Amino acid sequence: MGPNTGVRCNTSWHFNASLIEDILPEMEKFWPDLLEPSSPKFWNYEWTKHGTCAAKSESLNSEHKYFGKALELYHKFDLNSVLLKNQIVPSEKHYTLEDVEEAITSAYGVKPKIQCVHPGQSALKIEK
Template sequence: MQTQQTNNWLHLGISSWTTMASLNLVTLLCFGLVVLVNSYPSFNRHENQWTKLILTHHWPKTLCTMEEVSCQTADKFNYWTIHGLWPDKGQSCNRSWHFNVNDIKDLLPEMENWWPDVLHPGTNEFWKHEWEKHGTCAAVAESLNSENKYFAKALDLYKKVDLDSILKKFNIVPSSKYYSLDNIRSVIGSFYKVKPKIQCVSPSQGEAVQTLGQIEICFDKEYQLVDCVEYEEELPNSIDDLFVFESAQQSEFSICDESMPIYYPPAHEEY
């Protein structure tokens, strides 16, 4: 009888220990899941249902002129460089997902060539700004869901578009002569079979010529070319978007004026 009671108590003890161990395991698993979920980048999906990506090119010489500074690197970058890859909706979608230059170490040689900061060379602040403002919103797409993927895709699209070569092919080159908006738009539209968005810097008071500054080429979520919409309300396109220009309110990009000639400044022109 005593042996049977001992066995019963032993059985109950083992059962209790097993139950407690199981509960502890479940608790640990739940805790780990919570930590994993909380550590994964979160998005404001309501504000980030984008349908279009805007590959924005800017002309380095124009940027330097707008800032009224001498850009020592402007002569080096005598080709169109990347301003950014922007979803058509959403900005700064995850403020906790900070830029880490180590995540794009393999891309840095190309970044420095095709996506330079012409005003503040040698820093990462431009890329940091573009990632945190636009990249974190683009990242809801699986093909863009990391810092490396985002910048790599922008570089890939930039090289495929090859805007600089296409403009040169059709004799749209930096020059002292002027171009019409229709001329530039027709060249881009006829080659890519989509409508670009072409932006200029408005003339200073007393002048009658606008300066070519920025060209946008648009893609859908499958990275097929689509028309860009020429509305100022679609996405902030002022020079304020660039972190380096946030204190410069005197000039901004706007849709080029159909009725006004366009100046496409040579990179080596003296100020």
């Protein structure tokens, strides 16, 4: 995700997928839109809502820097391995919110913000 001020920081700074063309295969693999896999709407939303706010920092002041940093952090913190160590894996089994929170808190020392999206609901409607 990214910085969240509750508003879109620069609505005139539109998402342009061609600016991250070289990292698109990695984006599709590690930060996909699970509800609409063939659509760039999710990344557009993330850039407009969070990236344009993060861009106030020189180290994140372009789409490429913002999404590149997100991928770098994904690999650095390796959440999938943390969940796997706690036997939390994609399956038909249900896990409690407490189990997921505890696994993440014990690994990173912070309580995570977890948002769930019903399969029939658009992820873009989560944050107001």
